[in-house]
Amino acid sequence: MRSFANAMDVFRLLEKTNCRKCNEKTCLAFASKVFLGQKTLDLCPFINQEILGQYQEQQSKTNGIETEFTLFDLKNEIKKCNLELSAKRVGGIFSNDRLTIKIFGKPFSIASNGKMFSDIHINSFIAAPILEYVLHCKGVPLTNKWISFRELQGGQEMNGLFVKTSEEPLKKIADRYPSLFEDLMVIFNGKKIENGYESDISLVLYPLPRLPIRISYWKPEDGMSSDLRIFFDSSADMNAKLNVVYRLSAGIVRMFEKISKKHGIPESVVA
Ligand code: SF4
Structure with a gap:
């Protein structure tokens, strides 16, 4: 099974004629919606069956914008990450087995088992980037530029x-x-x-x-x-x-x- 790393991955598969048969104004808009999980690839009639077969498993797992599958994977990576050592790097604090960072100024905590706690509603589209941030942030100070x-x-x-x-x-x-x-x-x-x-x-x-x-x-x-x-x-x-x-x-x-x-x-x- 192949997957889309970004919307350009989808765009590369398209005819790029902007014919609008998918009900989008441009192929770029369509690619973006496919990547975001708002449309499925088969709505473009010019994608051949072989290509569709390569991607349909991913499409069927798509739920909204981010897949539960991706979140599951990220939570597993979090379990292997030392959250206490990561706290300074990501601009957070660690206590009671939880890393807490501020999301829009409000506390958002991640436990060592990957479970997330927050008073604010976080949709899966936001949750996945937050976890990726915790895993990959290099801790570079802000430049204010x-x-x-x-x-x-x-x-x-x-x-x-x-x-x-x-x-x-x-x-x-x-x-x-x-x-x-x-x-x-x-x-x-x-x-x-x-x-x-x-x-x-x-x-x-x-x-x-x-x-x-x-x-x-x-x-x-x-x-x-x-x-x-x-x-x-x-x-x-x-x-x-x-x-x-x-x-x-x-x-x-x-x-x-x-x-x-x-x-x-x-x-x-x-x-
Ligand atoms: S139907 Fe396909 S080729 Fe036509 S605009 Fe949509 S994505 Fe582009």
């Missing part, structure tokens, strides 16, 4: 997908409900930056101790359309694999989307 996803090591190749799954959907929410967008940042304990890059709204979120994310939004003005950009500390690609940064960002956007829907934003706006 903000860079784009494209500038991270390997970011150039995945930047199109990052824009589609993170920046564009977030901008849609901000365009329609800018005040709600600010409220959402408050819910996630974001810190507002005054005059951040001369944007109208600029906030920093702390989804992981050594992986802050800055979101800057420019409102539409004088015929100019709005803009939204997501930035990372320049140490991000040393403290997390690019794939983790990508999935974490997309996972956060998904959480925003769900909250937005609860606030009554039509699905067509946030989908």
Whole structure:
């Protein structure tokens, strides 16, 4: 069985004609949704049976965005990891057989047997990157220098997908409900930056101790359309694999989307 390491793996299998027979506007959008578990590969009629056979087992295991299988694997790796020694490296503390780190400023604990404890709702899309962060974070101090996803090591190749799954959907929410967008940042304990890059709204979120994310939004003005950009500390690609940064960002956007829907934003706006 073969598996997708990222959405580019899916994209490479496609015709790249943007014919829309899969009901997506582009092959890139389709690839992204297949990787995220929102669509199955067989919805593109141009994928041959041999290729489908190689991937269908993985597809059948897909549940939402991250598979339970992946989480199971990661928990097993956590069991082999010395969480006490890892605490400083990942920016957490260790006590009572649990490593505790702050996720959006709130405690999130992992026991030596891989079990996770938190007051905040963590979906599987967020849980898997958190565990990968604990396993692979190098403990590099923050530089406080903000860079784009494209500038991270390997970011150039995945930047199109990052824009589609993170920046564009977030901008849609901000365009329609800018005040709600600010409220959402408050819910996630974001810190507002005054005059951040001369944007109208600029906030920093702390989804992981050594992986802050800055979101800057420019409102539409004088015929100019709005803009939204997501930035990372320049140490991000040393403290997390690019794939983790990508999935974490997309996972956060998904959480925003769900909250937005609860606030009554039509699905067509946030989908
Ligand atoms: S049906 Fe296949 S080739 Fe056509 S747009 Fe969708 S993914 Fe691309």
